[in-house]
Amino acid sequence: MVVKSSTVSAHAQDLTEVFQALWHHQMRLNLEKCVFGVSGGKFLGFMLSSRGIEANPDKCQAILDMKSPSTLKEVQKLAGRLTSLSRFLPCLAEIARPILLLLKKVKRFIWTPKCEASFQQFKERLGAPPILSKPVVDLDMIVYLAVSSTSISAVLIQEKQDEQHLVYGLPHVIITDNGRQFIDRKFERFLQELDVQHHVTSVEHPQANGQAEAANKVLLHELKKRLGSAKGLWAEELPNIL
Known part of the structure; x- marks a missing residue:
């Protein structure tokens, strides 16, 4: 989880709002894994800065x-x-x-x-990858589609000062398995407040979940063997062993 603000005063207010939401949903944070007051850094394999989300x-x-x-x-x-x-x-x-x-x-x-x-x-x-910027509420969103006989690609753009910028945003839908942490009422209320739809896999065929879990255990075992010495760097090292 990342809390990003435009000013120091706004950051204090944003943190207060986040902490209140966490308290409301009875969620806790591991202080050893929390960092405050930084201008940027790596997060889940990406670079976060004042400019937006950048490629590692x-x-x-x-x-x-x-x-x-x-x-x-x-x-x-x-x-x-x-x-x-x-x-x-x-x-x-x-x-x-x-x-x-x-x-x-x-x-x-x-x-x-x-x-x-x-x-x-x-x-x-x-050599010069694009930067994903935070969307501006008052600006129109432009969707570019590239369609071929084999694939469809889409990108969200906003025009600022006669320049086009890639933008990111909150997902409208997330897909998870039937894990207890994902079907918990607190988690569902949290998503509802954000207006995010939650889709669960294997709803019509729950018996397939056991097969998926068994396969996942095998994959996780093999990944741990190859990434055992790369604790905390899975996001960076995983592509190298695929």
Whole structure:
């Protein structure tokens, strides 16, 4: 959770409002994991600053330093790194299509000129990735759609001082499993106050949840083996092992 304000006085008011909401819903914070009065920093693999949400420069540099993949394993690593930066790569699915096709079972690995062109295009964009700005209430929102025969991409834009800026916002819908923490009444009331819809997976087939949990345990076990020494850095290191 991040509380961001435009001024110091407003920040104190915003924190008071957040603490009151937490107290109202009987939620607690771990003080050892709380940081106050910072101008920016990493959060869930992203960089937060006064300008907005920025791409993690370490993740961008990891792709910029990559050589053209020569094996399927290297393509998998590239795909994972691109996915972690998907919010800063418009039309990701369409541009990456030649590369992603290599992930399908093929008899022989071939890195084609189309793959190389896509790879270089990503490098060019990550050299100066866009910044996701906070939306301004009084400004119109512009939705750009890019539609092809294989994918659909969308982006939210606001125009400020004759410049277009990517914006972020609160999700209208979140999707979770049937975990107790997600079906709790306090959590539901919290989402209702924010006008966020809550959709639960496997509503019609709850028996599938057990199968999903079993599969998740296997995945979690393997991830812990590979990321055991990267405590607190899962968001940064996860794309490297996918």
